[in-house]
Amino acid sequence: MNIDLGRLRIQRVIAHDIPLQIPGEREQNLLFSEVESPLNQNNKNFFKERINRSLSSAAFDVIVDPETTSPVPKYIHQLISGDSQKFVKISQDISQHLYNCQNRANSEGIVVLIQATIQQSHSLVILKLEKEQGIRVHQENINGKRTFAIEQFTDLMMTDGTKVFKVGLFYNFGQTSETIQGRVSDKQRKYDVGISDFFLRKFLGCKFKEAPSITTKNFFHSTEEFINQHLSDSQAKADYTVALIATLGNQENTIDPWRFAEQNMQVADRNRYVNFVREHGIPTEKFIKDTSQIKNHIRKVQMEFKSGILIIGKPDVFNEQVQITRMGEERVRVSLEDEIKRTSGK
C-alpha cells in the first residue's frame, strides 16, 4: 500500500536533547523532557510540510532488519499500535538508545518524536536535528533614525536552509513489529548518498526495503518498457534511451527517476513516465544506484529499426556522432558521419 504524505496529521510532539558523547563518561545523566511540547495547529502544519518536503524528494523505503538488536522497532510498534499512554516514556527510551549508539563522531542535537496518523492509521515520525545559528533583522527607530536591529539565535532548527536533518516516518499495515515499514531521509549525507549506517541500522534497526541492485534493475527495465511500448515518437525513443544508458553509466551514486524525467523528457511524457514507474513499484524519489545486475545491458545503446538495421554505440558517442531528426510522428532520419572501421557478414 502506498502512503500518501498529504494525509500525514501531526498529533503530539516531544523533543529531547541529545548531548555530545564525552569520552569516559558514557553514562552521563541525560535530562530528557518529561511532558509533550505544547503545539498549536500552525506548528503541526509546519512539521507536516517540512517532513513532506524531505520525504517526497529524497527518501528511502525501509523495513525492520530481522537481525537487529536495536529496541527501536519494538518501541515504534508499541506507539503505532495505539499505546499512546506511554508516549513520553517510550520517547525517552528511544532517545536513550540514540545516545548510547552515538560516539564522538556523531554531533549533539535534538531528537523529536511525533505521534501522527497517516491515512487515518497510527504512525510515528522520528527526527534528528542539529541546532543552527541565524540572525533576525527588523526595522526600528533609534533616536528618530531608521536602522535594523539584529538579533542572533543559536537554537534554530528545521529552517528552509537546514542541511542537517534526518527524518524517518514509520507505519504498519500489518500486525507485528516485523511488518513495520518506513521512509527515511538523511540530508546530512555528504555526497547525497543513502542514509547514514549508524542512523539506519544501529539506531533505527532497519534496512533498505529492497536491495539497490534490484531497484536499479527494475528501474532500467521499466524505463525501457515505457520507452518501447508507450511512446510513438521515434525521436523521443532514441533520445530517452541514450539518456537512460548515460544515467546508469555515469559517476553519480544515486538515480532519481523524477529528476530523470524532468531533465530528459518532453513535458508531455514526464508525468506519464513517473506514474508508470511508480505503478511498477519503483520509487520516484532518489535511490542508491547499483548496476551490478545490469552491467551487460548498459555498456552501449542499441537502436533497432523496422528495416532490420541496427545501430550500436556508447551513449556519449551517440550524442556526439549520431544525429536523429524527426520525420513525422513515427519516422526518423539518422545521420552518422564516421570512418568505416570494419564490415563483416552475419
Next chain:
Amino acid sequence: MINLDPDALREAYEKQRPLYEEFASYVCAVLDREIRQRNIRILRVEHRAKEVESFVKKALRQKYSSPINEIVNEITDKAGVRVTAVYLNSLKHISNLVSENFLVHKHEDKRLSLNPHELGYLGIHFEVSLKTDEFQCDVAHEKYKDLICEIQIHTQAQNLWAGVSHELLYKPVDQELSIQTKRDIFRLIALVEIFDNEIENAREEMSKAMSDESYPQEIKILRKLEEYFRRFTDKPFDKELSAEIINRLIMTFESQKTSEIDSTLDEFIESKKDKIKEIFDDYSDDERRNPLLFQPESLLIFERLEHNSFLLKEIWDQFFSPRLLESFGAIWGVRI
C-alpha cells in the same frame, strides 16, 4: 394565574439541556453535510439548545397545568437548528433534505399559512425526530430516540425580517397597530419578498449567460470549483485572483474544453474528498498558511499536482511565485 414552580421547571430542564445541545448539534451536522453534498448555497446553519431561562419563561407564559415532566416534553423547541439560505429557490431543496433525513412531525411554510393581511415570521418550519433506522444502525444515537428538534429554514432577507418583526410586532397587548403602521410593515414584507425574488431572477439570468460560448472559460470553471469549494469551507475568497490563476492553469490541460475539465474535477474531488477535508480542517485556523489554499483554485492546483505536476510547474513558474507552488506540494505531499 401562573402557579408553576420556576425552580422546579429550571431544575427539570437543566438536567436535560446537555442532551438537547448534543442532539441539536447532531441534527445540524447532518443537515450541513447533506446541504454541502448537494452544493446548495447557504450562508450558515446554526444550532442551539433553548436557554434555561427562556424555557422557564415559555412554560410560565403558556400556563401549562400538567406535571412538570410533561411540560418539559410538551415544549418542542428545546433543540433548534436554523438554516439561512442564499437563494429563495434553495428553501424547497433544503425542505426536501429535511424530509429525506428525518421523521417529520410538523411542517409549515409560513408564507403560505399567513393570510395576506397577517404579519409574522416568513420561512419554513419543521419539527423532526430521528428516523428509526438511524438509531438502530448506531447505538450512540439511541439516546436521541424520543427527542424533537425544531428546524427553521429561511433566506437572509426573511431572517432579517424575523429579527425586525420581533422588535416591531411585540407591542403591549392593549395597543392596536395603526393602519399607517400596518401599511408600513406590509411594505417591509413586500420588500423582503421582492429582494428574494430579484436575487433569484438575477441568478437565473447569470446561469443562462454562462452557457453562452462567449462567456469567459475561467469564470465557468470558477463557478464549478466554487461549488466544490463550498463543500469544504465557508471562507470568503478573492474572485479576481481566482480568475487570473485559473486562466493560467487551463493551459496545463491537454484538452482545454470546459466540459472535460469539469469531468476531470468531478472525478478528482470524489476520489480525494477525505484528503481535501483533512487539509482544509487542519489549515482552517493557521495564520501562516499559503494564502491561496482557501481559494477555490486550490482544488485545481491539487488536481494538477496529482496528474500533471511537471507541466503545472512549467506554467506556474512563468506567472506566479514558485514558493507558493512548493508550499502546495508540501501540503499535498508530492514533489514539485
